[in-house]
Amino acid sequence: MNDMRAVERDVDTNDLKITARGVDVFYGDTHAIKDVDVDIVDNTVTAFIGPSGCGKSTFLRCLNRMNDTIDVARVEGSIMLDGEDIYDPKVDPVQLRAKVGMVFQKPNPFPKSIYDNVAYGPRIHGLAKDKAALDEIVEKSLRRAALWDEAKDRLDQPGTGLSGGQQQRLCIARAVATNPEVLLMDEPCSALDPIATAQIEELIDELRSRYSVVIVTHSMQQAARVSQKTAFFHLGELVEFGETGHIFTNPSDPRTESYITGRIG
């Protein structure tokens, strides 16, 4: 397995976006992530799969330092973004998060209007020079998140008044609107119907041309459909990481195989 990864790395060295080496995460005394090495390649979709509680969200949150907000969390090891250690004291987590956007597992719209929710990031980062430009960003983001048709007549209504699935798409639109270089998506389709799911998957595919996307999912089909790389986590360990096609057709670890075929988890 290790050999295989070494080979891949050689191939992709030039456009590695994120490299994580020997990452350990502790919540107090709980050892949630154990010595994980992952490479996120530019312009690809990487899927994290694994049973519930195995540490997918935890690892995802390491990639934009969201674990900083949890007092008991401690991250060790090195994570490089474009060759720069993101846990270096010199790095400003605020700037990092502007580059590495995130869609959370639980939809968390702000108690503001739908419009203000999407415009939040562009306003903070000064991405729009006037109101018309902002309107355009909001519309484009909502369209990409497949929410425009449902939301265009109620942009001034509270985002918290949307349905669960609509809120999830609002959060996706909000993250897309800030134009991140890497987008981390924690189960972005967990509350969506098949049509909306397909639209989001389309969006992910489209985003790939400019950014890299990391997606956590519990749906094997989704991982197989949208991702080029797949990482399988189990009990805090990275069991297997490689080409999606390879993992799904010819997994080298027996645990991966039993998970994919539905025996663990």
Added chain:
Amino acid sequence: MPLLWILVIVLCLGVAGYVLGRQRAMASAGGDRRILHSLPSYYGANVSIFTIVPALLVLTIWLFVQPVVIERQVTSMITDTAIEDAGSRGLVMTDVRRVAEGLDVAIEQGALTSEEARNIRTEFTNVRSRLGEVGVALGSEVTPEVLDAAQRYRELNRIGNQMMTVVVLILAALGLGYAYARTHQEFRARNTVEYAILTILVLASTIAILTTVGIVLSMLFETFNFFQLYPAQDFFFGTEWAPTFESDASELGLLPLLWGTMYVSVIALLVAVPIGLFAAIYMAEYASARVRSIAKPLIEILAGIPTIVYGLFALITVGPLLRDYFAEPLGLGTSSSSVMTAGIVMGIMLIPFVSSLSDDIINAVPQSLRDGSFGLGATHSETVKQVILPAALPGIVGAVLLAASRAIGETMIVVLGAGAAARLDLNPFEAMTTVTVKIVGQLTGDTDFSSPEALVAFALGLTLFVITLGLNVMALYIVRRYREQYE
């Protein structure tokens, strides 16, 4: 039987009812609790409720009604001559009650046997000195008529108490029997018990509402009396406050007092709201757990200081300080009591109200909202300004309004800090006074409740009540509007 014993017996019956009801329910289900409609404890509680509640209800009513009935019976025994001698019917009845009590005390202490007490005669014994020996002092000699009335009073009381004991205990037993008989596996005990609990909850809120209504009505009534004696437009629009207790020339204008109240409150809020809010934001968002655990109790100590101590602080420290360093150099006045003094000190007092409540409210904003904002690359202060504070706003408005009603109702700090002179003035270094101070002022000392000078206190009180009510309605309105927009 003493009241305590009745209570103990009823409660014991209630406990017994609980055990019996539970047992019977289990027995009716053949020991299988799954067959029961409700959990076994509900059957027990049901029997308990039927035992205790009606008995205690009757007991309470009886305790209120019995004295009234007996009083009426005994009063009819007293002749008009006796009333004329004593001055009024009430005074005679007071004597009767004291003699009756005295005899009971004498029996309790063993100075008289109950036989002797019943046969005691004014012709043969000096009842006054006899009762004096056991510590019951009477104002005058006991007349045969009063003694008769007292004896009748004791007799009626004895019968009444006996009847009460019997009725209450029988009722408890009946309730127990009835509920016990109804206990059966299909009986919906849970519904009955929950209905009883609901009734208690409704009663509690009714009491709260009725009290408010009662307070408002009594204020309204007295205010109405006031306006019979003093023209309403002079009260509401008068710019002069000069009560004189001697003549009819009192000027009782509300405006100077209202102005003082508003002026002091506004200054107090200008001090308390920014400091309190910023302290809350620091503690909720930035302070480490250790700092927070020390700083929060320290700030809350401010809330525990009695307002009179704040008043002293205003009187001896803040007042002279403001006068020497601000008012006099700026040529704004030479008084150490001033609106500014009272306002600042009151503001300090209000800091913990604003900070503590706002801190709790900010903490209640879900972490997921902060994460969402950080995840979009917002800084901590952007997150606070644009996400946390808007989400917490309804609660913060509530905290500020609570502080405002405290400020409007505050008295002690104003008396000591701002003085007692009613004045309509813009200069914040001038002594002024507030509505509450004048309410106290008009009602202390010898007050004649038929003069406008005393009754004006109720009109002032009602005005304050209406103002705070208005504040609350406004708060509700703001909060609701805000919610409609965002949540």
